[in-house]
Amino acid sequence: MTREQRKLDHIRYALELNSGNRSTGLEDVRFLHNCLTPVDPDRVDISTRIGSLKLPVPVFIDAITGGAQEVKEINRRLAAVAKAAGVAMAVGSQYGAVKEGQYADTYKVVREENPEGIFFANVSALVSPDEARAAVDMIAADALEIHLNAAQELIMPEGDKTFSQIPDNLSRLQDCVPVPVIIKETGCGMAAEQIRELQARGFNCFNVAGRGGTSFAAIEAARGKAKRCEKFADWGIPTAWSLIDAAHGMQPWDTLIASGGICSGWQAAQAIALGADAVAMSGSILAVLQQQGEEAAVSYLQDVIADLKDIMVLTGSRTVRELQQVPLIFTGDTLAFIQSRGYEPQFKRKH
Numbered sequence: 001m002t003r004e005q006r007k008l009d010h011i012r013y014a015l016e017l018n019s020g021n022r023s024t025g026l027e028d029v030r031f032l033h034n035c036l037t038p039v040d041p042d043r044v045d046i047s048t049r050i051g052s053l054k055l056p057v058p059v060f061i062d063a064i065t066g067g068a069q070e071v072k073e074i075n076r077r078l079a080a081v082a083k084a085a086g087v088a089m090a091v092g093s094q095y096g097a098v099k100e101g102q103y104a105d106t107y108k109v110v111r112e113e114n115p116e117g118i119f120f121a122n123v124s125a126l127v128s129p130d131e132a133r134a135a136v137d138m139i140a141a142d143a144l145e146i147h148l149n150a151a152q153e154l155i156m157p158e159g160d161k162t163f164s165q166i167p168d169n170l171s172r173l174q175d176c177v178p179v180p181v182i183i184k185e186t187g188c189g190m191a192a193e194q195i196r197e198l199q200a201r202g203f204n205c206f207n208v209a210g211r212g213g214t215s216f217a218a219i220e221a222a223r224g225k226a227k228r229c230e231k232f233a234d235w236g237i238p239t240a241w242s243l244i245d246a247a248h249g250m251q252p253w254d255t256l257i258a259s260g261g262i263c264s265g266w267q268a269a270q271a272i273a274l275g276a277d278a279v280a281m282s283g284s285i286l287a288v289l290q291q292q293g294e295e296a297a298v299s300y301l302q303d304v305i306a307d308l309k310d311i312m313v314l315t316g317s318r319t320v321r322e323l324q325q326v327p328l329i330f331t332g333d334t335l336a337f338i339q340s341r342g343y344e345p346q347f348k349r350k351h
């Protein structure tokens with residue numbers, strides 16, 4: 001199985017399997033309506049930051065693809081959608097391109113499509129500092145994502161299972177590029193303990209990419225290579241739980257990004273109210289793009305942003321920071337998670 005074929009399989013099975021009705025935990029998170037909202041809709045400010053990078057909109061398209069001729073067109077169309085909707089976008093893993101110099105054009109196409117856009121490079125946690133710099137240079141990236149995907153590598157027969165080398169290699173990558181570095185998961189979430197370790201190693205931008213949407217265990221099982229691993233399709237920390245855990249350890253200068261099963265402005269607002277500075281979507285936007293086309297994908301993102309703004313008005317939040325501070329009501333398994341971790345339900349992230 002070549003890497004190029006695997007890239008095509010990932011797109012195919014991500015679309016076929018969709019989110020598989022996995023729970024994000026966000027269904028257990030409710031807002032309190034503010035009947036005296038002081039916020040007029042035209043005063044809502046949704047700008048945010050990832051480290052030193054300013055984003056006009058707190059929603060972006062997260063890493064999906066690149067690295068095979070057949071997916072170049074998907075990256076071009078995603079970049080066109082990002083441009084029309086005014087959002088940032090991450091490319092998929094540039095591993096093959098920086099290791100073997102292959103298919104760089106399948107990533108560079110995003111910059112050609114949107115020269116002024118905000119783009120994130122994406123590499124594995126085992127690249128060298130030079131390879132990380134090459135990934136950033138390839139697309140003149142505004143930030144670098146480094147992905148953690150232990151579940152996928154474990155399950156893929158051809159996966160790289162040298163997990164014990166990752167923490168020390170990450171330390172080599174800290175500060176290796178002149179743009180913010182985001183440590184991201186890929187659908188299994190992050191717990192407070194590992195975020196603390198990453199902070200101790202000098203990182204300050206985290207994308208939890210929790211359970212609730214795309215599942216690489218499900219994708220690998222469907223590819224027929226790892227049938228035994230079907231039972232790991234639901235493995236991981238649900239996105240809401242991961243955000244609650246992460247928010248407890250965030251320092252005022254840290255950035256928290258929510259992803260994993262986000263497909264609406266409502267969920268984006270819930271994720272921000274749990275402490276996220278920005279929200280990312282992969283599987284849901286890919287599905288709309290591939291099944292309904294570019295125009296539909298743009299209006300889908302526009303609706304997500306419009307719904308987020310309406311919820312900001314109805315919770316009395318003029319800014320993303322204010323939405324992070326609104327009271328929330330927790331029910332179900334997410335309330336049980338809060339209690340079993342010894343947290344206060346009304347805890348709010350420090351700023």
Ligand SMILES: Cc1cc2nc3c(=O)[nH]c(=O)nc-3n(C[C@H](O)[C@H](O)[C@H](O)COP(=O)(O)O)c2cc1C
Pocket residue numbers: 010011014062063064065091092093122145146147184185186187209210212213214259260261262280281282283284286
């Ligand atoms: C087809 C596909 C390919 C992906 N490839 C990558 C990748 O190369 N690098 C990466 O960091 N994440 C990759 N991801 C993971 C996403 O960036 C995201 O973390 C994960 O899918 C959870 O978000 P979602 O539930 O909105 O899809 C991929 C996701 C999909 C659907």
